[in-house]
Amino acid sequence: METTDNSRSQRQRFGVYLRALRERTGMTQIEAGGKLVDRLGGTEASWQSLLARYEQGKGAVKPEQLRQFASVYNEPLERMLSAYAAAHVFDGALPKYLDEPSQKRPDIELSQNFFVSNAVEIWSLPEIAQWEADLADRTSGSPPELWIVSPEFIDHRDNSFLHIVVDQLLLRQASLTYFVAKRDIGGGEKFDVFLDRVTSRLARVVRERGQRLADTNIGSISVFGLTPDDLTWFTSSLVIANPNDIEAGVPGVHAFMIVPVAGQHTLGIPVEPAQLVTMVNLIARQIENRQADPDNRDKPFIVNALRKHPPFVRELEK
Structure with missing residues (x-):
């Protein structure tokens, strides 16, 4: 919980x-x-x-x-x-008005973990995992890029989301950039715990394939620390977004607010394009401004943080 x-x-x-x-x-x-x-x-x-x-x-x-x-x-x-x-x-x-038959996606069968209605559309976590896998399976263009905006970072203890990150994304060479509270980065805090778990699962999956981690092509994880002022932008505890297709204007759903059910990430609500573009622009501007200011102490943007994580480095050496 x-x-x-x-x-x-x-x-x-x-x-x-x-x-x-x-x-x-x-x-x-x-x-x-x-x-x-x-x-x-x-x-x-x-x-x-x-x-x-x-x-x-x-x-x-x-x-x-x-x-x-x-x-x-x-x-x-x-x-x-x-x-x-x-x-x-x-x-x-x-609410009763959310439990009415949907005209948006009439082909979807309702279940305990999924509902749609004419008021709001919600995707199940397996559907979002498939969306991510389809993104990573593209045969043309550069490897997929995803932004995970997680002001209240709880992914370090969510097994289902961890499996998506490792199995569907990193092992398909995706590039993931996390935006989390600055307090959760470093010193053994939540993001470090998350990288520990990612490292353990990556190493286990690769061993099961009869391979070495050092010989496996995997994606990357970077992290950007959000200050208390930054955190006032967000009404969501977790957003997953594909910035490449947003910027290119590709039709379709490119981002989700992930909704916790009983403390576990379970449902995803597609984010409106205008709302998402505003958030993306704010974040991009913050990255640019902080990185360009040599005197700004609030600019922890760690590129390829996973490969700088000591437990991961030790696994590479095995």
């Missing part, structure tokens, strides 16, 4: 998003509350108090309230749901 600190941080991030939506409309909390009274009942004062709590991340927004919030703030429901799903664990019954 996710830690209390993680849950609180995610609620706070969603609260910042809600406040930004309200301020964009020019409404005060009590004015927004007045509009919610017409839709959900209650009083202006009670809604003003509840909105204040939500915007401060002090309470979890109820799923059934999201549609009305989207209407009041003139926000696309799909975007509202994406931000909410990334900040809350789906561990209860889904």
Whole structure:
């Protein structure tokens, strides 16, 4: 399960998003509350108090309230749901309007780990793994590149995601760039633990093939540290994106917000192109600015971090 600190941080991030939506409309909390009274009942004062709590991340927004919030703030429901799903664990019954037959992907059979609806489209983790594998299987062009934006880094203890990274990506020579909180890099912190586990699985898989790691062509892992200011950009705990196809304007889905279920990465929501391009541009600008400033101490961008990781270096020498 996710830690209390993680849950609180995610609620706070969603609260910042809600406040930004309200301020964009020019409404005060009590004015927004007045509009919610017409839709959900209650009083202006009670809604003003509840909105204040939500915007401060002090309470979890109820799923059934999201549609009305989207209407009041003139926000696309799909975007509202994406931000909410990334900040809350789906561990209860889904809102009724999410459990209706889908017109977007009628060929998909619903299961416990997957649902689609006319309001939001969600992919299962195996589907996303296949998307990544298809990307890595391309016969033309350069090896695939993926960005993994993980402000609340928990991939060091997620077995299913680890297998995707190693089996579907690194062993197909993909280039992975992680964007994680700076506090999680170095000194045996979470990203180091993740590299330890990647190293162990790579070595085991290669040995099972009767090969040596030093003789195997694998991809790369780089990492960029996000400062506290950077972390305010994100409403999601994990985004996987293919920047090459985004920049080239290739049709299709090129990024997902990965949603935790009971503490495990299980579902993925496609990210809207406009939202994704904004995030990509912000990150790219930060990389460029920090790397160009010799006096900036907040620029830890470790290229090919895996091959600089001591346990991996020792495995190469075996």
